[in-house]
Amino acid sequence: MISKEYKDLAKWAMNFSLHQGCQAVRVSVYSGSDTDFEIRDKQLDKLQQSSENQMVLSLYVDGRYGSFSTNRMEKKELSKFITNAVESVRYLTPDTNRQLPNPELYYKGGRPDLALHDPYMDRLQPDEKLQLASDAANEILGTDERILSVQSSYSDGESFSYMVASNGFEGESSVSYFSLTVSVSVKGEGDARPESFWYDQALSYDDLIKKNIGKIALERTLRKLGQKKIESGNYCMVVDNLNSCRLLSPILSALSGAALQQNNSFLLDKKGQQVLSEKVTLMDDPHIPHTFGARYFDNEGVATRKRYIFNKGVLETYFIDTYHALKMGVEPTISNPSHLMMEKGERSMEEMIASVEKGILVIGFNGGNSNSSSGDFSFGMEGFLIENGKLTQPVSEMNVTGNLLILWNQLSEVGNDPRLDSAYLIPSLRFENVAFSGL
Amino acid sequence: MDCKRAYLAHFGVSEEDLRKVLAAALEKGGDYADLFFEHTFNNAVGLRDGEVNSTFSGIDYGVGVRVLSGDQTGYAYVENTTLEDMLKAAGTAARIANGASTGISPEFAVKVSPKNYYTIRQSWEDMTLKQRIPYVQMLNDRIFALDKRVNKVMVNLSDSSSHIFFVNSEGVMFYDYRPMVSLTANCVMLANGVYENGRAARSFRVGFEFLTDEMVGIIAKEAVDETAIMYQAIKPKGGEMPVVLGAGGSGIFLHEAIGHAFEADFNRKGTSIFSDRLHQKICGDFINVVDDGTIPFNRGSVNIDDEGVDGQKTYVVREGVLSSYLYDRMSAKHFNVSSTGNGRRESFRQTPIPRMRATYMENGNASEAEMIASVKKGVFVNSFTNGQVQIGAGDFTFFVKSGYLIENGKLTQPIKDINIIGNGPKALADMTMVSDNYLMDNGTWTCGKDGQSCPVTCGMPSALIKKLTVGGLS
Numbered sequence: 001m002i003s004k005e006y007k008d009l010a011k012w013a014m015n016f017s018l019h020q021g022c023q024a025v026r027v028s029v030y031s032g033s034d035t036d037f038e039i040r041d042k043q044l045d046k047l048q049q050s051s052e053n054q055m056v057l058s059l060y061v062d063g064r065y066g067s068f069s070t071n072r073m074e075k076k077e078l079s080k081f082i083t084n085a086v087e088s089v090r091y092l093t094p095d096t097n098r099q100l101p102n103p104e105l106y107y108k109g110g111r112p113d114l115a116l117h118d119p120y121m122d123r124l125q126p127d128e129k130l131q132l133a134s135d136a137a138n139e140i141l142g143t144d145e146r147i148l149s150v151q152s153s154y155s156d157g158e159s160f161s162y163m164v165a166s167n168g169f170e171g172e173s174s175v176s177y178f179s180l181t182v183s184v185s186v187k188g189e190g191d192a193r194p195e196s197f198w199y200d201q202a203l204s205y206d207d208l209i210k211k212n213i214g215k216i217a218l219e220r221t222l223r224k225l226g227q228k229k230i231e232s233g234n235y236c237m238v239v240d241n242l243n244s245c246r247l248l249s250p251i252l253s254a255l256s257g258a259a260l261q262q263n264n265s266f267l268l269d270k271k272g273q274q275v276l277s278e279k280v281t282l283m284d285d286p287h288i289p290h291t292f293g294a295r296y297f298d299n300e301g302v303a304t305r306k307r308y309i310f311n312k313g314v315l316e317t318y319f320i321d322t323y324h325a326l327k328m329g330v331e332p333t334i335s336n337p338s339h340l341m342m343e344k345g346e347r348s349m350e351e352m353i354a355s356v357e358k359g360i361l362v363i364g365f366n367g368g369n370s371n372s373s374s375g376d377f378s379f380g381m382e383g384f385l386i387e388n389g390k391l392t393q394p395v396s397e398m399n400v401t402g403n404l405l406i407l408w409n410q411l412s413e414v415g416n417d418p419r420l421d422s423a424y425l426i427p428s429l430r431f432e433n434v435a436f437s438g439l
Numbered sequence: 440m441d442c443k444r445a446y447l448a449h450f451g452v453s454e455e456d457l458r459k460v461l462a463a464a465l466e467k468g469g470d471y472a473d474l475f476f477e478h479t480f481n482n483a484v485g486l487r488d489g490e491v492n493s494t495f496s497g498i499d500y501g502v503g504v505r506v507l508s509g510d511q512t513g514y515a516y517v518e519n520t521t522l523e524d525m526l527k528a529a530g531t532a533a534r535i536a537n538g539a540s541t542g543i544s545p546e547f548a549v550k551v552s553p554k555n556y557y558t559i560r561q562s563w564e565d566m567t568l569k570q571r572i573p574y575v576q577m578l579n580d581r582i583f584a585l586d587k588r589v590n591k592v593m594v595n596l597s598d599s600s601s602h603i604f605f606v607n608s609e610g611v612m613f614y615d616y617r618p619m620v621s622l623t624a625n626c627v628m629l630a631n632g633v634y635e636n637g638r639a640a641r642s643f644r645v646g647f648e649f650l651t652d653e654m655v656g657i658i659a660k661e662a663v664d665e666t667a668i669m670y671q672a673i674k675p676k677g678g679e680m681p682v683v684l685g686a687g688g689s690g691i692f693l694h695e696a697i698g699h700a701f702e703a704d705f706n707r708k709g710t711s712i713f714s715d716r717l718h719q720k721i722c723g724d725f726i727n728v729v730d731d732g733t734i735p736f737n738r739g740s741v742n743i744d745d746e747g748v749d750g751q752k753t754y755v756v757r758e759g760v761l762s763s764y765l766y767d768r769m770s771a772k773h774f775n776v777s778s779t780g781n782g783r784r785e786s787f788r789q790t791p792i793p794r795m796r797a798t799y800m801e802n803g804n805a806s807e808a809e810m811i812a813s814v815k816k817g818v819f820v821n822s823f824t825n826g827q828v829q830i831g832a833g834d835f836t837f838f839v840k841s842g843y844l845i846e847n848g849k850l851t852q853p854i855k856d857i858n859i860i861g862n863g864p865k866a867l868a869d870m871t872m873v874s875d876n877y878l879m880d881n882g883t884w885t886c887g888k889d890g891q892s893c894p895v896t897c898g899m900p901s902a903l904i905k906k907l908t909v910g911g912l913s
Contacts, residue, residue, distance in 0.1 A: 042706065048514040049531045050788060052501075066494040071501065071518045081498065088494060088568040092484075126534075126696035148709050185710040185831050191864060193710055193831035197879050226830070232678045262487070262591045263627050264636050327488075366912075367695075367827030367836030373627070373634045376674065378858035378910035380827070380836035397834050399858045399910030401677055415744040435913040437677025 001171060002029055002162035006073070010055065010164050013078055017059055020086040024060035024100045026165040026300070029053070034157035037126075039133045041140065041149060047126075057082065058100075061089040065098035097326035100300075105332065106169045107297035107304070115290040117174035118204035121158055129154045132210055136182050136351035139214030146186040146222070148193055152214065155179045156182055156205075169301035177201055178208045182217040188225055196221040201421045203290055222364075227396035228439055229438035230385055236359030237400065237434040238352055238386065241417050244426040250370040250377065251276075252337060255309070255317070257324025259372060266375035266405060269333060270315050277411040278313040279345075286338035293339035293423025304338050313409075340424045345414035352413055354389040360436060361386055362400070375404040381436075398438040407431055443549050446604045446614045450502070450520045451474045458544050459522065460504065461608045463529035468538025469506035469513065471768075472529075473607035473746060476502045477521065477787040480564055483597040484571050486579050489713040491572045503787040504528045507769060508536040510707070534751030544858055547611035552615070552742035553749060556735050559618050562640045563598040566647045571596055575648040578624055581659035586667060590629040596622050596650075603745075611747040619648050619738070619894065621883045624662040630670060637666030637840075642883045642894070645736045665822060668841050672855035677911030681814045682904045683845065683857065685821025686807070687878035690897025693728055693798050694886070695826040695835040696863040701730075701755050701763075702781070702793040702888075703770030705830050712833035712864060713761060721761045725803045728756035730765055732780055732796040737780040738881065739796035739895045746782040746791045753779040756867075767793045785891040792889060799898035803873025807901040810872045812848040818909055819843045819850055820859065858910040866904055874901035 010027045017025040033051035037044070055071045055078070066089040070081055137152040158176040163169065179201035189196045198217035200209040239247065259265040267275065286295055286304040289389070297303055300322055308316040317333055325332035353361060361384045368379030382396035415428035447453060457474060461843060464472035481497040502525060503516040513535025515528040540643040563906050578594045639661035643649055684692055697713070705711035714723075732741040732750035741750040746768045766774070767782030782791035789896035811819060819842050826837035839857050843850040879898035886895045 010784060012563070022671055044511055044535065046512040046790070047532075048512075048515070048534055048790070050516055052518055052788070065492065066496070068495065070499075073824055085496060088496065091567070091569045091572060092494060093490040095490060095494050132897075151708075184710075188832070191712050191715060192833060193712060193714065195710060195829065195831040197554040224832075229908060262593060262625075263629065263634050264591070268634070293518065319886045361629055366829060366834055366860065367825065367855075369824050369838040371636075371856045373669075374856070376856040376875065378838065379675075379858060380834070380858050380860040380910075382832075382834070391646075397860050397862055399677060399860050399908060401857060401910040401912065435677065435911070437910050437913065439679055 001174060002031055002160050006031065007162050009073060010162060012075065013055065013057060013082065014164055014166055015169045017057065017077060017082050017086065018304060020083055022059050022061050022086060024166050026058040026100060026163065028056045028161060028163040030159065030161050032157060032159035034155065035129065036153060037130050037133050038151065038153040039137055040151045044130065054196060057085065059085055059089055060098060060100065061086055061329065063094035063096050064089045064092040065095065066092070094345035095304060095330045097323055099322060099326065100165055100167045101302050101322045101332070103168045107171055107301060109171065110297055112289070112374065114294045116203055117158060117176045120205045121156060121176050124156070124205065127346045129156070130414050132180060134241055136180055136214045139212070140184065140218045142217065147184060148187055149185040150182065163301060169314045171297050171301060173184065173295060176203060178205050180208060180210060180213050182214045184221040186221050194221055194224045196224060224394050227382060227394040229397045230393065230395050231439050232437045234433050235436050236356050237362060237431045238349065238356065238359060239362045239429050240349055241419050241428045243362055244429045245424050246365050247407065248424065248426055249409070250375070254372065255319050256336070257328070260318060260328050266373060267315065269427065273315055273320060274313045275315050276310055276313040276408040279411050279414055280310045280313050280345035280408060282309040283307070283341050284309055284337045284339065285341055288339060291339050292421065295338050298335045302332065302334060304334055309337070309340070338423070342414060342418065342426050344416045344418065344427055346416060347413070348417055349415050352415060352428065352430050353386055353391065356386045357388060359386040360395065361391060370404060377402060377404055398436050399436050401437060402413045406415070407434065410434065443612065444615070449478065449602060450604055452520055454547060456522050456525070457547070457606050460525045461545065462543060462560060463526050464504055464506045464533050465541040465543055465608060467533045467536040468541055469508040469533060469536040470541070471507040471608055473605065474502055474561040475745060475784070475787050476604040477601060479599055479601040480599070481599045482563065483595060484568060484575055486575045486594040489579060491575050495570055499786065501696060501787045505534050505790055506532040509712055510769060510773060511535050512790055516787050530729055543608050545608055547606055547610050547612040550611050550613045550743065550747065556733055556740040556742055556750060561647035562600060563618060563620065563647060564600045574655055578622065578655045578659055579731055581655060582624060582626055585659060585663040586628065588628040588630045589626060589663070590634070591627040593625040594623070605747055607747055613743050613747060615742050618644050619645055620645060622654070622658060623883060624658050626662040626666045628666045629672035629856040635666055635669035637662055637669065639665055640883045641881050642738045643736045645741055665840065667725050668853050669855055672853035674857060675818060675854045675909065675911040677909055677913060679760050679906050679908050681817035682907045683810055683814060683817065684796060684870045684899060684902045684904065684908065686874065686876045686899060686901045688821065688823045688880040688882065688897070690799050690880055691823050691826045691837045692894070693800060693899065694897045695828045695837055695859065696793060696866050697728065698795050698798045699729065699828050700830050700833065700863055701765050703764040703766040703774065704793050707770045707773045711830050714762050715831040717764065719761055720759050721864060722756065722759045722870055724759035725873055726756055726759050726870060727754065729754055729801060730781070730795050730798045734797050737797045737896055738884065741780065741783065741796060744780040744782045745784045748778045748780040748782060751780045764911045765793045765795065767791055783893050785893060789891050794888065794893045795886060795895050797879065797896040797898065799877070799879060800873065800874045800900060800902065802877045802900050805872040805874050807874045807876055810874060810901060810903040811845055811850060813903065814845045815847055817845045818854060819845050828863070834860060835863055836860040859907050861907040868908060869905040870902055871905055872903040876900050
């Protein structure tokens with residue numbers, strides 16, 4: 001929770017800013033702490049603890065706008081900071097589209113707690129955290145002579161925010177996280193030292209998977225031994241649920257008001273049209289308690305609600321905040337997605353693979369980028385060759401290249417296996433006829 | 440003495456306070472401790488749709504306490520510099536060790552960098568928003584004036600000024616004033632119903648004198664050129680082929696293919712593909728690669744690194760031999776060598792780790808023309824956005840924004856938006872020619888590692904690599 005002292009300080013800063021000549025003000029205060037224990041090859045490698053506070057102000061002065069942040073929270077220093085801030089905003093060109101949201105769109109409070117913060121956090125002792133990291137590594141230390149190094153870490157943290165706006169918004173949120181990660185390096189061919197990892201993260205301590213993280217990390221590393229590049233060509237592509245999100249991210253960027261308003265989006269003027277395969281139904285469902293990304297309001301205080309982003313491939317929603325909505329003369333929606341869920345298919349990734357005659361399973365993307373105007377993309381990758389339903393050869397040092405709109409129209413199957421420890425629940429995916437470059 | 444008093448006053452601490460905090464940091468027997476104070480002022484001003492209509496300013500303040508015990512690290516930070524809070528942070532960091540107090544009480548001697556690589560004439564802190572605005576507007580106007588197809592322009596000018604103050608348990612004390620500026624233009628063009636976008640930026644550790652008509656002109660032209668070429672460019676057919684890296688931004692190849700794998704923390708842990716290759720021949724003897732913190736005004740330069748070691752120029756490859764890793768204090772001790780001054784951190788919130796500075800290859804003897812002429816079928820690449828590497832496997836990639844096909848020894852069709860992937864040791868060994876046209880790329884390169892961002896740069900003369908895998912159609 002944000003302390004009463006800081007809430008009062010936020011309100012004071014809002015009133016002080018109004019007094020300095022702002023017509024509208026939004027003030028947020030953030031507070032958080034994290035701990036991190038890392039163990040490498042049986043020895044504590046690093047312990048780190050941090051806690052921090054920050055105030056962010058959005059100031060609207062005579063039709064002009066500026067944002068300001070500081071971690072100096074004393075009133076005397078804040079007074080000077082705000083006075084200077086207001087003065088500098090006055091140099092800008094007026095932009096009447098810079099406004100606080102319509103108060104009717106604000107979240108008004110009164111909904112049940114989303115259960116994103118685990119009070120158990122305060123009761124967890126450092127020794128217990130250390131033990132978890134240690135146990136995760138001990139699952140595999142000494143079990144395979146090819147192991148060169150095992151690194152494990154336990155982290156947890158909590159963050160709180162409080163926001164107040166001069167046209168009638170007040171809201172707060174709390175979230176905690178717990179995570180356990182193991183990374184393994186093994187001796188490969190020649191000088192190569194293939195590495196991989198496994199992890200779990202959760203909003204509450206009890207939900208955190210604490211067993212088999214080390215074992216899975218080692219399996220994932222050993223299966224990479226013998227990677228090589230294979231012949232260039234068009235293959236069926238299966239992407240696992242750890243990496244499928246990478247193919248969705250540029251789509252989400254293209255839906256943002258900031259990109260659309262600058263004519264820098266390959267999804268410009270596409271609302272209401274069938275742009276992706278009809279197998280794609282993507283929902284933003286922000287009010288499911290105890291899920292990553294759940295929230296009642298966005299960073300402007302605008303109330304979130306359940307929305308289709310794509311319904312059977314038809315584009316239903318752009319992410320448009322107050323400023324860009326006014327700029328473009330459209331209704332605002334929400335500034336960015338909260339908790340995205342892609343409608344699941346029937347089968348697991350393993351079942352999908354079993355039905356592939358010849359293809360490539362992607363288990364990791366390596367670099368690459370995409371063009372925001374055209375949707376053209378090219379990513380490095382590693383994974384496995386699939387032949388007659390079986391993984392026959394680990395592959396790496398290859399690129400996968402194409403256009404995101406074409407690719408998402410070549411989607412032939414959605415798996416049933418999204419990872420639940422993410423704000424974006426995207427299952428494994430299968431695409432047909434995708435260009436891979438290798439030999 | 441006066442300067443010492445000024446540094447202490449800036450952060451409201453006394454020498455006695457510092458001694459107490461360092462003693463508390465070592466109360467459980469760690470063998471080294473340091474305190475890293477930072478006070479940073481950030482500013483940004485933005486233009487869109489022809490109007491300079493948004494601004495940002497931020498202040499960041501705090502101190503990090505680090506304790507080393509052998510290869511182990513304890514770290515904590517606080518966002519104020521009262522003795523009580525610093526002692527609390529020291530108590531937390533101290534827990535990395537498990538013994539008796541070292542009982543230190545250092546006398547502090549001010550360490551002065553041999554040279555200031557970023558002397559400024561006009562501090563960003565002294566300039567108003569009003570003085571910045573005309574240059575932002577000018578960049579927009581120049582871009583529109585250069586090409587009728589320009590449809591949208593966004594300009595962002597961001598600057599920061601950091602006051603860094605450092606002491607350690609060995610009595611080293613230093614102060615460094617670190618300016619930084621980036622000016623970025625994003626351009627969107629519209630022609631025959633097709634939108635294309637491009638970007639150009641420059642970044643330096645320099646004061647307000649950075650803003651000149653000439654600098655604005657350079658960025659404007661590059662933003663327009665980068666966008667315009669997109670209309671002619673195609674996606675090539677992919678596969679293995681020779682790649683000519685054009686001078687300048689191709690330095691990203693060095694950063695990804697070998698630079699990270701030379702960082703000594705990975706080698707100390709034995710997880711880099713180059714872990715067993717120090718002092719061995721790894722490529723042609725015409726190849727020399729440097730990581731340099733001493734280039735005047737360079738974005739990657741450091742007067743003194745973030746753990747009290749002088750900024751310096753380090754040869755990592757000399758005449759084809761892997762001559763040095765990039766060391767921070769901990770890894771230097773591990774390997775029993777001197778630190779190369781690569782211990783850097785994003786801010787007081789993080790521990791220093793080995794990071795690159797300005798990484799570049801020195802000139803060779805070949806000419807760019809002859810290396811292009813030697814390629815029957817391949818690509819020439821000279822504009823990039825980002826890259827990545829797997830340290831252990833050695834697979835690196837970089838994304839090519841634009842370049843050209845090489846057909847029968849000539850540059851022909853422009854190409855765009857393709858990823859190139861290769862394996863570090865193999866690619867370096869496959870470099871057969873290095874040209875004499877070295878160029879530093881002063882773009883806004885930012886390197887990410889262990890969750891920390893660090894400003895860096897890269898540069899190269901043109902060079903030929905026999906074989907890399909180029910993304911494309913099949």
